[in-house]
Amino acid sequence: MRQYRNDQLTLTMPSPVLDRRESTLPLKRKTHDSRRVSLSRRAMLSSPCARTLYLALVCACLLFWAASTYRQDILIGVAVGAGGVVEGPRVKVGRTVYEGRVEEDGAIEFFGGMRYALPPIGVRRFAPPEAFVEPAEHESERVMDASRWGKRCMQTPSALRPVSDMSEDCLTVNVFRPAGLDASKPVPVMIWIYGGGFQSGTASVYNATSIVRRSVALGTPIVVLSLNYRLGPWSQSPTSPNLGLADQALALSWARTHLPAFGGDVEKTTVMGQSAGAMGLWHLILQAAEKERGDGVWWRGVGAMSGGVDTLPLYQPHVRLPTFLAFASSAGCPMSSNPHTRPTPRLERMLTCLRAVEDPHVLLDAHRAVMDAAMSAVNGGGGDVRMMSGGIVDVGAYGQFPWALSGISVNGWEERVRKAMEGKNVLVGANLDEGVQFVPANMHTEADALSMLTRTFNSSTRAERLWSISSPGGEGDGVVRDTVARILGDVWFHAPVRALAKNVEKAWYYHYTYGRESGHVLHGAELQSLFWPSTTGEGMGFKMLDRWVSFVVHGHPGDEAWKPYPSALELNVKPRSVPLWRVEQIQAAEDVLKEMRGEWAR
Incomplete structure (x- = not known):
């Protein structure tokens, strides 16, 4: 029950708080002379007409209060029919009914902020996630507002990440689906895990409306689920490391159990992630494959964008x-x-x-x-x-990611991944200029660069080897920074991704180069094409979207020119098959990653 307390007034009502804890909210009341109030009320209620008006006013106030308490966004995303305002789309999960909203033109339904875990606060802070418990069979059915995104998890605030949009109570999932989808005729599922170096990011940045809308236009509708997970120190603990990874695993379990109610075919699920989201995904795969019990890797496909097993350090x-x-x-x-x-x-x-x-x-x-x-x-x-x-x-350039995964052994990961992904679909790739935005400041000379690379790779020999094979020669800030960018891009992104492509049974491998004519193709540039394509149905976004939707639905990108590894696709306005690029440099980067396994930064 929820109680609203004042020093002399307590109002008790059924609580919508999901973890069933009591919460308090002060009610303001004015102090009047009781005799005067009693007389005025008696006079006001002396006639039947006055009594009717008074009761109508009271009822109206109660209705308004109930709406504001239980459904703060009661007018957001509802449909309007001949009979006036009606409720938003509803999906029943166990004894909980989630009420979402209809997006934009009425073609897409959204259900957001649905808990998959109890709030990680109090004794649950810095502890493994605990699954959200549905009401028992003997308890009343409840309707939950799912018309809004959940809060983003705690992270360094900025102009685009205001503190007001953050909460420790952030472990939620969101679902996008075609409007009117018949749950008895399930469609393939895409699950999205955002990146951000394990220290920033949120699901609400990635509105999947365009993806679902395009899937409908192609005649192959899909359902998309996105999830939040803990970041930064909230995701790490000396006694319970990698809590964000545990959050992701629990969210995937929620998806497998409950997505059928939303019309998702969990037997045709593809899990996708970008950057740290892709890295975490591969470690979920390694964990699932090592479990003695359970179904291991239950999803049928993986889409890993700019992230591999050892993209970021695995800190000891x-x-x-x-x-x-x-x-x-x-x-x-x-x-x-x-x-x-x-x-x-x-x-x-x-x-x-x-x-x-x-x-x-x-x-x-x-x-x-x-x-x-x-x-x-x-x-x-x-x-x-x-x-x-x-x-x-001091771990050199890796220090930009102090909250990356820790305490995980990657020795022999190639064989473990190969076994886990037998018979499954894999799509991987990276962008042209992955390392540019990660070049540290104060890189002016070759000596500056070699000092930083020595700290990063724990060896002056490794630093010099990578420099000699990557530097075009010459001097100046531009040359130095470009060389450092190529080395970081190769070691952190291209080498881990290519290693995965060649160590699974079959992988569709891409090189995203759209925008190279006007500047760098930075880390994360491909997200623009996937989540925010043009509205004309043409252009780069739909070149990518069509292939990603096909991969989710059919298990392949549906492009005759795109052959599995060792071939690759240059993903541009005019996609084309290309041979492998920077073979010597990327192989040298992969060798460095192998040498660093088990060292202080891995």
Whole structure:
């Protein structure tokens, strides 16, 4: 029950709070002379007409209050028919009815902000996710507002990421489907996992309306599900690492169980991700394949854009722990340095302190302090100590991603992935200029670059090897930065993606080059074509969309010119089959990644 309390007034009503905890909201009331109020009320109710008007007013107020309490967006996304305003589309999942909204022209239905896990707050902060529990059979059926996106998970705020749009209570999924879809005739499913270096991003950035609308226009409708997962320090803990990955696994489980109610054919599910979303996806595949029980990799296809198994570092505990300790200390919860107490109890006491922090802005400020220190290490660190302000370990350019995955072994991943993906569909690729926006500041000379690359790859020999094979020669800031960009792009994106293409049974491999005529084709550039294509039904967006929809529906991109690896498709306004590019450089980058397995940054 929800109770609205004042010092002398308590109003109790059924609570719409999903975790069934009580919440309070003050009610303002004026203090009047009781005699005067009693007399005026008696006079007002003296005639039948006055009583009727009074009761009508009371009913109207109660209806308005109920609407504002339970359905704050009751007028958003509803359809209008001959009888006036009617309810939005509804889908029943167990004993919960989700009421969504109709998008734009009425062709697409949206259901957003649906919980797949309990809010990770209080004792559940820095702990593995707990599945959201549907009402029991004996409990009343409930209607939930699903007309809005859920909040984005906590992350460094910016002009495009306001704090007001964030919450720790963020573990939700969203579904887009064709309007009027008959659940008895299910259609293929695409699941989307966003990227952002495991420290930023949200599902609400990726409106899948264009994808679903295009699938309908092609005569092959699909359902799209997107999900939120924890980021930054909220996704890591010394005792429970990689919580964001656990969130993703639980969301996929929710999708498998509940998407049939939305008309999705889970036997024809393709999971797609970009950047960190793609990297996390491959680690979900490795985890699922290693489970002794269960169905392993239950989805039939994978679309991994600009992300592989080792795109970002897999930090060892002695690299990750100082970062988390710096965060905890900045939040007012330093770990005890008592040498007579074992580390584990001290860590647990530190986590207990962090879970008791009531103001999420305290944790957000601590996170910002860690990110500032990490970037300081990226742009100015060096030396043998490898320790920067706040105790953060200097890992070169990798320091831009202090909250990447940790404690995972990737030794022999090639064979494990090959086995897990037998008989399944794979689509992978990367963009032309992946590394440009990740070049650290202060890269002016070859010496600057080699110093940074030595810290990044933990070896001057590796740095010099990659430089010699990638540098076109010459001097100047432009040449230096371009060379560093090529090296980072090769090691972080092209090499991991190509390694996957050649280590699975069959993969459709692409090289996204659209826009090269006018400038760099940056990391993430392909997302514009996938989620925000032109509205004319032509252009680059639909060149890509048509192939991605075909891959979800049929298991292949539907392009005769696009042959599986070792062939590739240059994805441009005029897509064409091309031979592999930068073979020597990308192979050298792959060799460096293999050498770094098990080292301090992996």
